[in-house]
Amino acid sequence: MKAVEGLPNLLAGRYQLERILGTGGMGVVYRARDLLHEAFGEPDCRVALKMLGETLSASTDAHVLLYSEFALTRSLLHEHVVRAFSFEVDTVHKRAFFTMEVMRGLTLDRLLPQWPLGLAWQALQPMALQLLDALAYTHRQGVLHGDVKPANIMVGEQGLRLFDFGLGHAEAQARVGLPCLSRNRLNAWTPAYAAPELIAGELPSTSTDVYGVACVLYELAEGRRPGERQCNQRLSRPRHLPRHCWPTLCSALAMDPEYRTVCVAELREALAGRRRCWSLG
Structure with missing residues (x-):
């Protein structure tokens, strides 16, 4: 059969x-x-x-x-x-x-409906750090994912896996002018997670990956996507995201890449750290 x-x-x-x-x-x-x-x-x-x-x-x-x-x-x-x-x-x-490898678990897009009001920070933070670790590693290797979204993230008992690099490419090739395969004709990017410049036809970059992963993290913390917005429209802090993490995530969500000034490693550092308590004593 x-x-x-x-x-x-x-x-x-x-x-x-x-x-x-x-x-x-x-x-x-x-x-x-x-x-x-x-x-x-x-x-x-x-x-x-x-x-x-x-x-x-x-x-x-x-x-x-x-x-x-x-x-x-x-x-x-x-x-x-x-x-x-x-x-x-x-x-x-x-x-x-x-x-x-066969990945055992469920893709994140299938899990998100279980958390309509977002995922509590105690459960969200470990998942976020694993995802950011994976993406920071690929960037250090000169590889861009190109399509970070919940459907390309597997969650199971052994942790999280980032997969499906079909829309990615090696950044070093583009940097030195070597020919790269054009994937624009595939039109496979998901607008809810694709940076505006990516939809406009520009090549994937570390900045477009930052935008995609930031949209995923926002949805995990709020229970819904950031949604369509204008460049100057402000987002409110997701309900389950600690206040001290918001400025960095907000920068990663900037519609204009010139204002998207953080890298994946900096975003991970912000989500991994604890709020500092200052005293004059």
């Missing part, structure tokens, strides 16, 4: 598709059994397998888009970033795909 209509049950003579785990702007992720590892007695032989959706797979550079995402993810080794394993091609069925 085929796992999905139109797809073979077995890819590359090794990966047996079981079911769809999720779909995104670029592709589809399946759970699969690695029969080679299973034959050698591996206790956990399941992997996540990502391939492009039908619309993109027909493009002439589809395999290049997919490999670009794999290459970005493979370069990252962090406990809160999804781990990529290998890029492969099933030559018989002409399907390119890559494998990665």
